[in-house]
Amino acid sequence: MLGNKRGTSAVAGGTTLISRETRIIGNVHFSGNLEIEGEVVGDVLAAPGTDAMVRLVEAGSIQGEIHAPRVMINGSVEGAVHATSHLELAPRARVAGDVHYHIIEMAAGAEVNGRLLHCMETAADLDDGTCASAALQAPAAKVD
Numbered sequence: 001m002l003g004n005k006r007g008t009s010a011v012a013g014g015t016t017l018i019s020r021e022t023r024i025i026g027n028v029h030f031s032g033n034l035e036i037e038g039e040v041v042g043d044v045l046a047a048p049g050t051d052a053m054v055r056l057v058e059a060g061s062i063q064g065e066i067h068a069p070r071v072m073i074n075g076s077v078e079g080a081v082h083a084t085s086h087l088e089l090a091p092r093a094r095v096a097g098d099v100h101y102h103i104i105e106m107a108a109g110a111e112v113n114g115r116l117l118h119c120m121e122t123a124a125d126l127d128d129g130t131c132a133s134a135a136l137q138a139p140a141a142k143v144d
Contacts, residue, residue, distance in 0.1 A: 013050070020059055027064070034068075036060040036075070043079070044068065051085075058092045065097075073110075084119060 013032025018024060022038035031047040035055045039062075046052035046068035053070040056062060060075035071083040074090035080097040081087065087101040091109035098114040106112075 013052070018060070030054075036062065040064065058090075080114070 015033040015035060016030055018028075018034070018036045018038045018040065020037045023041070024039070025041045027042040028034070028040055028044045029047065030044070031050045031052050033053050033055065034044065034046075035057070036044075037057050037060050039060070041063045043064040044054055044062055044066045046054070051070070052068050053072070054066055054068045055072045056075040056077065058074045061077070062075070063078045065079040065082065066077065067082045067084075069083070069085035071081060071086075072088040072090070073081070073093040073095065075092070076094040076096075078096045080100065081095055082100045083102065083104075084100075085102055087099065087104045089095070089104070089106040089110035089112070091107045093107075093110040093112075095112045095114060098117055099112050100117045100119055102119040104116070
């Protein structure tokens with residue numbers, strides 16, 4: 001899953017790293033790969049029409065929403081996650097907010113304190129880059 005970084009080179013564009021001792025206050029707009037080891041206080045937004053990917057490592061945190069086609073989480077997120085293509089939640093992932101996904105992988109130990117909302121179509125199928133969701137009944141999920 002998250003540890004092997006598979007697929008990171010398949011994304012067009014460069015890689016941006018927010019290192020461990022870095023704190024960004026404000027929204028982050030990106031394309032390509034975004035790897036977060038530090039802290040972001042604001043939304044993380046992929047450029048529309050790209051196959052962008054966010055990778056949040058164990059020490060990283062985001063206080064805001066994530067909007068990207070591909071998202072890999074092993075850190076903490078306080079806000080909604082919108083992964084319109086693929087979402088991976090690694091063992092140390094902690095999400096406090098609703099999770100919108102098209103395809104999800106959730107490892108043992110990952111935690112979601114919010115609703116899991118399956119996207120009926122990928123963002124590529126819709127004009128506005130969001131997905132039409134159908135909520136699962138469980139308000140929170142934890143895999144042990």
